Amino acid sequence: FQGRNIPQFPSSIEWISNNQLSDDRLLINTLACVVALRYWNVHGDKSDQGISFIKENISKLGDASPEHMTCGFEVVFPAVFRVDALVIQDISDVRDQKMKRVPKELLHEVPTGLLHNLEGLGNLESLGKLEWPKILKLQTPKGSFITSPAATCYAIMETNDQDCIEFIQYIVKKFNGGAPTVYPVDIYARLWAVDRLERLGISRFFEPEIKNCLDHVYRYIKCALEIPWYASLPRLEARFYIENYGADDIWIGKSLYRMPEINKERYLELGKLDYNKCQAQHQMEWNHMQQIWSKQKLKELLLAFFVASSSIFETERYGERIAWVKTNILDTRFPHV
Template sequence: MHNVPTTLLYSLEGLQDLDWEKLLKLQTPLGSFLASPASTAFALIQTKDEKCFRYLDNIVKEFQGGAPAAYPFDLFARLWAIDRVQRLGISRFFTPQIKDCLDHVYRYWTEDGIFAGRFARFSDVDGSSMGFRLLRLHGYKTTPDVLKQFKNHDKFSCFACQMIESPTPIYNLYRASQVQFPREKILEEAREFSCSFLQERLASNKFLDKWVISKHLPDEIRKGLEMPWYASLPRVEAKYYIEHYGGEDDIWISKTLYRMPDISNNKFLELAKLDFNRCQAQHQREWYFLEEWYVNFKLQELGISKKDLLLAYFLAAANIFEPERSNVRLAWAKSQIIIRLMTFYFTRESNTLEERIDLLSKFKNFKCIGKRKSYKTGRRILDILLKTLDQHSIETLEEHDKDTSHKQHCAWETWLSKLNNEDLEYNDEAELLVHIINTCAGYMVSVDMLQHPEYKKFSKLTNKICHQLKEYQNNKVHEMGNRDKVTHGIKYKEIETDMQALVQLVLEETNEIDSNIKQTFLMVAKTCYYTAFFDQETIGVHISKVIFESV
């Protein structure tokens, strides 16, 4: 403790026989010992050090005669606040503040990670894990090598010489390990250790934590293990986090985000509940509208159940949940159903090549298919597609003042042509879905961009991932919801590697493709991962929580 900074510097007032000549060399540039006013006050009494005095004098003046337990706490407080508002589903209200906070953290980020406050000359796995994850997810350049120093043999610790390991730092390590790029071995090791550590704590019900006092901590960790990041949808995560959240009185979060005027009495949980219920009310209205669409086109006669439609809508609403983005949600849900109908029609052996070519020709010319009896199903599906495309185009024009009818029509024509020629390497429906979502959201994808090598790389990788996940789902290679059995398959490891590659493509900075367009590829891939990972019963519970149960 006399040679390198450790957490003992936080508690000097409780120690004896200290070598102050050595210890004073471990002060932060502010004059403190770590971020502890108490420890620094004891040092001042023992040494009369001028830097200790200046640190304490500034604190007493700033806090008008008192002192907090720790100062500065600027790095971890910012990260914790960002993490909370994101998991509560209200981060979109604080976009500028989140960027300011992350810029501040990145300014003091070091190759050794961070501690709670700047200038600490010390780091721990808690702040470093959360900092690494949030910075990477927001496009800042970071490396997981900062976590290597917390690994000793096959174990990770919050910091060196740790005697009692708390669950929350290891849980943050687990969450950081999931934001992995290919060949980042330290994150693979971190995930294996943290997952095993947390499962053991759940089994033994040992959740005494030095940093967090919350009765909901076991529920939060259990849900985090049950729902890995690849299989996590924003609204599902928000609903569970609101239920398990123990921060009703977290006034400090509001102070960290500079006292946002939108929030009554600094109640972030209250805002999250109000926002969730407002979104849910909109989702219920849209579901009733979709039911009318289902009845009007007699989709049940075409083999589509209401359960199929509800799942399609849920997957859209669980990702794109803002009330004002109704047209994107509805376009996503309807397109999923029409893709299913078209795939069935073009791959059914009873439909002749002539019938398929005729349907495609009529679609190209915006006409209805012929009246022959054998064309009945194809005519109905084509009618649904053309009328739905018209509706999507009108809504996008009203919302974004952009005529997207030609772009949407071309995207469907390209996909149908490949489907007819059996030229789909992975059934490129993921690529089509991404294009529909982006177009209806007002993110214009030009012809040149569609041919851009990087865009093609996104499309091919996303198509491959979704195809392989669908194979798992259809062939029931794994027990639904049991990740341990999935991981034994060679193809699962290939999917994991491909997901890591997609995450890297999305998060690494590039000027070629808009970040919103890139994020849509990841969103669609994660949605496919979600449906392959969870069993139907669990998905049914999630649907009820997101669409029908208020908070």
């Protein structure tokens, strides 16, 4: 740093030492930290512990499920861990197969997901030498590459770009020497939180908060054409999502982490309470309709009420549901009136 043989971010070295776990947990993160400690020849006991963890677990990669790999693992890991081992070669083969489908010019022309793993692309024969003047034009306005501190650090090593340096300096200061795998995450967190509330069927209880979130970012959701129409009915989606919602889900990026704004046990509890309340109201309405319209064809009546209650599901909108059912029945009975 500045012509002297000292770390550019000394607080990050200390953060590594102070935050090492007893069992390390993540192979690629441990490896990166060991490299940093060994390069600067500090905290030998910490790096020794990390090396022991790597030796004990490297063989397990051959049996690991691809679904459990961190984001871009097959791209980054072979670039960091350059040893002649069968398991590393297998991972490299997976990387090479994926990279064959990526045109080199695409990497240099538009921001793609590969920029998030830029630190793993520097020595790939399939890509050749990276054209940094072009790649630097793909930075975010704050100087990062797809909000990845690791990718941005690699760009600093290769170009010494001042915008990249300022971004990392800001991150290191903000997190006291550490750095998250993605930053900023406010857009992700806001959109995911809104999405969870909507899928759980309880977004109407958070309308002011949702409006604030959506004022911050532009959000547009487009249903895929292959999704059948009935699957987009709010109550059916809420029932499916309640059954599959994970309040303790772990998000897999370049690391494993939780996002409490997105996964909360209280969200799930509220979703279940509201769903059961609405179901009880709908059941009462359905029983009442069968008594009043006993001569009506049951199948026809049930379909009309099902569509109404699946779309206009809020308990306070009873009148709208009844109007929907009556209109639907009349339209079916007298289509030419």
